Amino acid sequence: xxxxxxxxxxxxxxxxxxxxxxxxxxxxxxxxxxxxxxxxxxxxxxxxxxxxxxxxxxxxxxxxxxxxxxxxxxxxxxxxxxxxxxxxxxxxxxxxxxxxxxxxxxxxxxxxxxxxxxxxxxxxxxxxxxxxxxxxxxxxxxxxxxxxxxxxxxxxxxxxxxxxxxxxxxxxxxxxxxxxxxxxxxxxxxxxxxxxxxxxxxxxxxxxxxxxxxxxxxxxxxxxxxxxxxxxxxxxxxxxxxxxxxxxxxxxxxxxxxxxxxxxxxxxxxxxxxxxxxxxxxxxxxxxxxxxxxxxxxxxxxxxxxxxxxxxxx
Amino acid sequence: xxxxxxxxxxxxxxxxxxxxxxxxxxxxxxxxxxxxxxxxxxxxxxxxxxxxxxxxxxxxxxxxxxxxxxxxxxxxxxxxxxxxxxxxxxxxxxxxxxxxxxxxxxxxxxxxxxxxxxxxxxxxxxxxxxxxxxxxxxxxxxxxxxxxxxxxxxxxxxxxxxxxxxxxxxxxxxxxxxxxxxxxxxxxxxxxxxxxxxxxxxxxxxxxxxxxxxxxxxxxxxxxxxxxxxxxxxxxxxxxxxxxxxxxxxxxxxxxxxxxxxxxxxx
Numbered sequence: 053x054x055x056x057x058x059x060x061x062x063x064x065x066x067x068x069x070x071x072x073x074x075x076x077x078x079x080x081x082x083x084x085x086x087x088x089x090x091x092x093x094x095x096x097x098x099x100x101x102x103x104x105x106x107x108x109x110x111x112x113x114x115x116x117x118x119x120x121x122x123x124x125x126x127x128x129x130x131x132x133x134x135x136x137x138x139x140x141x142x143x144x145x146x147x148x149x150x151x152x153x154x155x156x157x158x159x160x161x162x163x164x165x166x167x168x169x170x171x172x173x174x175x176x177x178x179x180x181x182x183x184x185x186x187x188x189x190x191x192x193x194x195x196x197x198x199x200x201x202x203x204x205x206x207x208x209x210x211x212x213x214x215x216x217x218x219x220x221x222x223x224x225x226x227x228x229x230x231x232x233x234x235x236x237x238x239x240x241x242x243x244x245x246x247x248x249x250x251x252x253x254x255x256x257x258x259x260x261x262x263x264x265x266x267x268x269x270x271x272x273x274x275x276x277x278x279x280x281x282x283x284x285x286x287x288x289x290x291x292x293x294x295x296x297x298x299x300x301x302x303x304x305x306x307x308x309x310x311x312x313x314x315x316x317x318x319x320x321x322x323x324x325x326x327x328x329x330x331x332x333x334x335x336x337x338x339x340x341x342x343x344x345x346x347x348x349x350x351x352x353x354x355x356x357x358x359x360x361x362x363x364x365x366x
Numbered sequence: 367x368x369x370x371x372x373x374x375x376x377x378x379x380x381x382x383x384x385x386x387x388x389x390x391x392x393x394x395x396x397x398x399x400x401x402x403x404x405x406x407x408x409x410x411x412x413x414x415x416x417x418x419x420x421x422x423x424x425x426x427x428x429x430x431x432x433x434x435x436x437x438x439x440x441x442x443x444x445x446x447x448x449x450x451x452x453x454x455x456x457x458x459x460x461x462x463x464x465x466x467x468x469x470x471x472x473x474x475x476x477x478x479x480x481x482x483x484x485x486x487x488x489x490x491x492x493x494x495x496x497x498x499x500x501x502x503x504x505x506x507x508x509x510x511x512x513x514x515x516x517x518x519x520x521x522x523x524x525x526x527x528x529x530x531x532x533x534x535x536x537x538x539x540x541x542x543x544x545x546x547x548x549x550x551x552x553x554x555x556x557x558x559x560x561x562x563x564x565x566x567x568x569x570x571x572x573x574x575x576x577x578x579x580x581x582x583x584x585x586x587x588x589x590x591x592x593x594x595x596x597x598x599x600x601x602x603x604x605x606x607x608x609x610x611x612x613x614x615x616x617x618x619x620x621x622x623x624x625x626x627x628x629x630x631x632x633x
Contacts, residue, residue, distance in 0.1 A: 134480040140383040152372040153488040
């Protein structure tokens with residue numbers, strides 16, 4: 053649905069996005085993660101045909117960016133970080149303005165559909181200025197959907213919302229996946245990305261890593277099991293080290309951290325070996341790495357690579 | 367519905383509910399409508415000796431020299447003609463202030479409320495957006511001055527001697543209101559668009575109004591002091607100059623009004 057190749061944007065010679073190559077599949081929720089100033093909003097603006105790339109190319113829904121921008125705008129819906137609503141207009145009037153600008157044929161039906169879907173029907177005639185931030189964000193979502201876009205670009209859609217409203221918005225986004233829409237989600241909220249995104253792109257001006265959270269986790273940390281024993285003896289450690297499928301063994305107090313290639317296949321052999329060595333196993337679990345750990349590791353590695361690059365250039 | 371009409375309708379709905387902005391347009395119109403009646407009718411009524419005031423006598427003399435036929439009329443009638451004519455010129459401030467207030471609010475207000483990005487993400491072209499916003503500013507400002515002038519005419523007809531109205535709503539007066547009025551409204555909104563590209567709040571943007579108000583006030587004072595008298599030739603020459611300025615200012619405004627410029631440099 054979205055394909056970019058070497059997409060680049062520079063403002064007055066300062067590079068905001070560098071050589072972005074990615075493909076977002078139809079019906080996928082794709083996360084963009086990166087620190088402030090990493091270029092996430094610029095990517096969203098380029099894909100919404102709001103700013104023109106200074107290099108590379110992109111095709112959105114079959115339309116070429118820079119050549120068919122009006123067609124791209126028709127199939128894209130956008131939620132910006134600030135809801136950006138007309139405060140003196142009612143919720144209904146706000147949606148009507150956008151439905152008409154997008155050329156929706158049955159404006160009343162579409163407006164009603166999304167006001168109901170986002171639980172704003174009862175307050176449709178109230179000025180938006182009287183709404184809470186959460187209600188405004190829901191209305192911004194309704195506005196982005198009122199023309200039934202194939203692609204939805206969400207820039208920090210839950211920023212500044214309370215936990216309850218965050219959950220409502222997040223569940224709504226999850227529901228959209230079932231409707232076959234392609235969603236690009238920019239977020240600082242790594243938990244949100246973990247819950248919603250099929251794949252993520254970590255970037256800091258230039259792309260750092262792109263994959264599913266699980267694949268990134270495996271690539272960065274491998275797979276480890278933590279075995280808690282009543283007592284760790286030298287005999288047990290030697291027995292585990294002797295197992296050919298054990299890639300690494302760390303020992304901390306009563307716990308053994310064991311790196312394995314395929315825990316599902318190797319765990320039974322490991323347990324058998326431990327029991328044979330006289331170990332009293334209290335628990336066995338796979339080591340968990342949050343998306344936050346993955347993200348921080350990637351950003352640190354990128355910073356180190358950048359410094360190395362700069363040093364070699366000198 | 368065309369995108370221009372959608373923007374126009376949205377702007378007017380918003381404007382109707384922006385009471386402060388409405389008030390800032392209506393108050394000058396009301397002042398310029400009421401003040402000449404106070405000067406022409408109330409003051410001589412309260413103080414009949416004011417007609418013998420040295421300055422007033424001088425003004426009446428000047429007017430009589432420019433239009434000898436006025437010498438045959440009663441001094442009070444000539445005073446009415448003099449005052450009511452002067453204020454027709456002041457009416458031009460109504461479309462200037464109105465168009466400027468709406469244009470600057472409509473653009474800087476969108477910047478402040480961060481509504482421009484979702485709006486620019488729609489298929490609307492920047493020309494349609496600029497046209498919608500320009501019409502939303504110029505039309506009410508022009509209609510307001512026409513309405514005010516209509517009430518002015520009715521007031522003069524009701525409260526002044528019958529000789530006054532034909533000499534106020536004359537070709538000069540009518541062309542000032544119906545020709546120069548819309549042209550200054552367009553100039554004002556064009557300047558509003560340009561200055562809005564840099565200003566952070568509508569009030570700062572509105573300061574550009576001084577550029578337009580000063581020449582009008584200067585003309586008012588010069589005419590009042592008898593330095594010159596507006597005639598049809600002057601008005602039409604001014605219209606041609608204004609038309610040229612309108613085209614230049616609108617072209618600059620349209621060039622500034624580009625999606626990327628608006629988003630990345632205006633915000």
